[in-house]
Amino acid sequence: MKEARIDSFDKIAREREAGLAFMPRFDAAGLVAAIAQNRTSGEVLMLAYMDQAAIERTRETGLAHFYSRSRDRLWMKGESSGNVLKVASILVDCDQDALLLLVDPAGPACHTGARSCFYRELRDDGLEFRKG
Amino acid sequence: MKEARIDSFDKIAREREAGLAFMPRFDAAGLVAAIAQNRTSGEVLMLAYMDQAAIERTRETGLAHFYSRSRDRLWMKGESSGNVLKVASILVDCDQDALLLLVDPAGPACHTGARSCFYRELRDDGLEFRKG
Numbered sequence: 014m015k016e017a018r019i020d021s022f023d024k025i026a027r028e029r030e031a032g033l034a035f036m037p038r039f040d041a042a043g044l045v046a047a048i049a050q051n052r053t054s055g056e057v058l059m060l061a062y063m064d065q066a067a068i069e070r071t072r073e074t075g076l077a078h079f080y081s082r083s084r085d086r087l088w089m090k091g092e093s094s095g096n097v098l099k100v101a102s103i104l105v106d107c108d109q110d111a112l113l114l115l116v117d118p119a120g121p122a123c124h125t126g127a128r129s130c131f132y133r134e135l136r137d138d139g140l141e142f143r144k145g
Numbered sequence: 146m147k148e149a150r151i152d153s154f155d156k157i158a159r160e161r162e163a164g165l166a167f168m169p170r171f172d173a174a175g176l177v178a179a180i181a182q183n184r185t186s187g188e189v190l191m192l193a194y195m196d197q198a199a200i201e202r203t204r205e206t207g208l209a210h211f212y213s214r215s216r217d218r219l220w221m222k223g224e225s226s227g228n229v230l231k232v233a234s235i236l237v238d239c240d241q242d243a244l245l246l247l248v249d250p251a252g253p254a255c256h257t258g259a260r261s262c263f264y265r266e267l268r269d270d271g272l273e274f275r276k277g
Contacts, residue, residue, distance in 0.1 A: 035267055055188075060243040103266065104266050104267070107257055107264070113189050123239055131236035131238050134234055135167055135235040135236070135237055
């Protein structure tokens with residue numbers, strides 16, 4: 014019985030990894046991580062989380078939607094700022110618990126006004142703002 | 146009292162966002178997300194998680210270390226395959242719950258042998274292997 018369960022688990026893991034079925038592996042909170050990358054410059058813009066509804070709305074509209082853990086609701090990136098992310102393609106990682114959105118941003122991706130949320134670099138003695 | 150608590154929370158949030166102190170915002174499991182990006186090609190290679198010890202080991206050694214949620218332990222990427230990730234810099238996002246490692250990979254980043262874990266694209270009818 015235990016062996017059968019392990020076999021079945023392995024089969025699902027293999028199918029997730031090598032197969033062509035989209036089987037997102039949501040965490041206990043029902044979320045997968047989603048990275049947004051500027052598809053032209055290659056710059057990584059932000060990391061957020063998606064639930065099933067956010068994935069569906071993103072696919073339907075072509076605009077990135079996420080699940081806000083702090084506000085506990087679905088949101089469209091740029092819904093208040095206008096800085097939407099147009100999604101050109103969605104890539105899926107090996108174990109299907111992370112997505113990579115290749116996007117065309119309408120403006121700065123970060124709510125602080127920075128082009129990317131990753132605007133500081135870790136140095137020996139703390140953080141340093143990046144140039145450019 | 147409640148207002149004082151909110152003020153203090155806001156102050157910490159502002160300091161996290163605008164300040165130069167490294168104050169990683171670990172989740173309930175003690176983890177932050179960490180994206181590895183090839184610093185030359187810009188390709189996003191993988192997403193994994195780091196605890197405090199993984200951050201420290203990465204900074205000490207210059208090689209990416211992560212916390213494995215499935216194996217429940219610290220691991221060095223490439224410890225068995227040899228495909229280590231040399232970390233050139235570590236970027237921190239606005240609310241300090243995600244890191245971006247700019248790396249020079251010694252080989253394929255994915256345990257499947259793929260250069261990146263993001264080797265499939267989501268299409269209308271399922272996944273498709275990416276070229277290149």
